Amino acid sequence: MTRTRTQQARREQFIDAALRAINEHGRDKVRIRDIAAEAGVSPGSVLYHYPELAELMFDVHRTVADRFYRHRADTVEAARSAEHKLAAAIQTGLPSGRDDEVACVLYEMHELADRSSAHAALMTGLYDREVALYGSVLEVGRATGEFTLSRPVREIAETLVALEDGLGLHLMSNNTSVERSTAEHLLTEYAWQATGRVR
Amino acid sequence: MTRTRTQQARREQFIDAALRAINEHGRDKVRIRDIAAEAGVSPGSVLYHYPELAELMFDVHRTVADRFYRHRADTVEAARSAEHKLAAAIQTGLPSGRDDEVACVLYEMHELADRSSAHAALMTGLYDREVALYGSVLEVGRATGEFTLSRPVREIAETLVALEDGLGLHLMSNNTSVERSTAEHLLTEYAWQATGRVR
Amino acid sequence: MTRTRTQQARREQFIDAALRAINEHGRDKVRIRDIAAEAGVSPGSVLYHYPELAELMFDVHRTVADRFYRHRADTVEAARSAEHKLAAAIQTGLPSGRDDEVACVLYEMHELADRSSAHAALMTGLYDREVALYGSVLEVGRATGEFTLSRPVREIAETLVALEDGLGLHLMSNNTSVERSTAEHLLTEYAWQATGRVR
Amino acid sequence: MTRTRTQQARREQFIDAALRAINEHGRDKVRIRDIAAEAGVSPGSVLYHYPELAELMFDVHRTVADRFYRHRADTVEAARSAEHKLAAAIQTGLPSGRDDEVACVLYEMHELADRSSAHAALMTGLYDREVALYGSVLEVGRATGEFTLSRPVREIAETLVALEDGLGLHLMSNNTSVERSTAEHLLTEYAWQATGRVR
C-alpha cells in the first residue's frame, strides 16, 4: 500500500513533467527524453513507471481536464450572485493566454479523441460537467429571479460550452480576428440574451 | 508555362494524395511513404515535387480550407430565401460525419496554427470568410424583412461561426454527448433567436 | 569523325565544369548535379558523355596536371638566363593562393592516387616532367657557368620538386606557420646552395 | 570522474576503430557502419559517444598527429649522438610503407585542413613540433661540434620537414618514381650538406 502511494506520487510527478514537455514541444513532437528531462530523470525511469506511454498521455489528458474543470467550478462557487457566477464561468472558460498551460495542453489533446474512445470519453466527461456547471448557474439565477431564461436550461448551457470551445479553439490557433476581448464579448452577449437581461 | 502547368497539376495530385493519407493515418502520424503510396509513386517522387514537406502540409491546409468554404458559399448561394440560405449555412458548417474528409483534415490542421503563423493565417482567412458569408445572409434577410436582428450583424455572424466550430470540434472528437442532430438544433435555435423569429 | 570532335569538345566543357565544381565543393563532396549546374546542363547530360564518373575525375586530374606543368614549362622557357629560369620554376611551382584553381584541384587529386594506379601514374608523370624541367634548367646553368652544382643534377631536381610539393601541401592546408613568402625563401635558399651561388 | 574516465576510454576505442576503418575504406568513403563494425558495436553506439561525427574525425586526426610525433620524438631522444638523432628523425619522418596506418591516415587528413581551421591548426601544430624537433637536433650537433650548419637552424629544420612531407606525399600516392630508398637518400643528402659534413 505504501509502495503504491509512493508509486502514485511518482506517476504524478511524471504527469506534471509530461504536461510541461508537451507544452514546450507539442503533443505530437514530444519525446520520452523531453519528459524525462523535465522530470530530471533518465528516459528509462519514465518507462519504468509508465510502460505504456499512451497511459501517460491519458493521465495527462485526465489531469488537465480535471484541473480545468476544478478551477472553473471553484471560481464559480466562490461567486455570490448568479450573475457573478455566470461571469466567472465565462472568464474561466476561455484560455487566459499563451501561458495557460492547462488550456493549451487540453486543446492539444482534442486530436487524440479522434482515434481513441478513452480520450473521447474524457472529452465527453469534461463537456458534461461544464454543461452541468453552466446549468446549475442558470438554475440558480432563475430561482433568484435574476435570470429569465429564453430557452431550456440545458440548451443554453450546451450553447455556452460549445461557443466557448469554438472561441477557445480560435484563440489557441492564433486567429488574429479573434481576440480574448472579442471572445468574452460574444459569450457575454449571448449569455445576456439567453438570460433575459437587457443592456 | 506548359511545364509549370504540368508541375502544378502534379502537385495537386500530391495534395489530394496527402489529404487522403492524412485522413487515414492522422496528420501527426502520416509518413511520406503513406502519401507516396496513396499517389501510387515512390517516396522520392513526393520529395521531388515537395522538397519541403511543410509546404505540402500547407497546401493541404489551404486546399481543405478553400474547399470547405467553397462548398458552403455555393450551397448558400443556391438557396432562394434568406431563411433557406441560413439553414444551408448551418448544414454545411458542421462536418457531415466521419467520412467527411475535408472537414476531418481541416480540424486536424488546427493544431498546426499553434506554432505556425502561416497556418494561423489560413485559419484566420477561413474564419473571416465564414463570418462574411453569415453576415451577407443576415443582411439579405434583414433587407427582405425575413429577419429582425437582435444584435449587430457581425456579432451574430461571429457567434454562429464560433458556435459551429465548437460543435464541430466535439463532433470530430467523438463526444458522445454531442450528436449531429444536437449540434444542428443548437445552431438553429440560436439562429432563430438572433434573427427574431418565433417558433 | 566530326561527331567525335564535337563529343570531345563537349567533354572538355564538362572537364572545366567539373574543375570548377570540385574547387567549390571539394573533390569528395562534389555531386553530379554540381558539375551539371556548373556546365549549365542537366545531370543526365553529364552521364551521357561520361557514363563512368571516374573517367571524368581522371580527365580532370590529367587536365590540371597538364596545365600545371605547361604553365611552368612555358614560363621557364620564356626566361632568358638560367638564374631567371630557376626563379621562374620556383615561382610557378608553388600555388599562387587560394584562388589558384589548378593547383587547388591538383592537390585535391593526390588522395585518389592512393587507391588508383591510373591516378598514381598521372602523379608520377607530372613528377617526372617537373624533375626533368628543373634538370634542364640546372644543365643550362652549368653549361653557361652560372651554376656550380654541389650534387648530381637529378638529385637536386628531385629535391626541389619534393620540397615544393611539401611546401605546397602546407600552403594548401592553411598551415599558418608556412606562408607563401616563407616557402619561396626556403626553396630559393636551397637552390642557391645547390647551385653554388653565394649570397 | 570515474564515469568520465570510462566514457573517455570508450571514445578512445572508437578513435582506434575509426582509424582502422579509415585506413581500410578511405577517409571520404568510410561509413559510420564501418567504424561501428570495426569497434564491434552497432552504428547507433558510435553516435551515442560521438553525436557529431566531425568530432570523431578531429579526434582521429589529433591522435595520429600525436602518435606520429611521439614516435619520432621518442626515437630521436633514444639516439645517442646528434648524427644518430638526425638519422632517426629522417627514418621516422617518412612513412614506413603501405601498412603504416598512422602515416596513411595522417596524409588522408591533410585534405580536411583545406576547409576546416581546426584541422589546419592540428597540421600547423604538428609542423611546428617537427620543426622544433629537427631544430633541437641541429642545435645539439652544433654544440657538440658534430655539425657545422650552413644556414640558420630554423631554415634547415623547416626545409627538412617540408622535404619529408613532399617525399611522403609521393610515397603515399604510389609515385613509382619515388621509392622509400630514394626519399631517404634525398633527405640524407640535404642533411649532410646543411650540417657541413662531407661524404
Next chain:
DNA sequence: CATGAATGAGCATTCATTCAT
C-alpha cells in the same frame, strides 16, 4: 542530345526500448 520526372539503393539519424549494473 537533352531533359524533367521518377526510382531505389544507401545512408545518417532518431528514438523507444532493453539490460546489466
Next chain:
DNA sequence: AATGAATGAATGCTCATTCAT
C-alpha cells in the same frame, strides 16, 4: 528504482541512375 550504454527498427533524405518524351 534508476541509470548509462547499447540496440535495432523505422524514417527521412541524398543522389546516382534510368527512361520516356
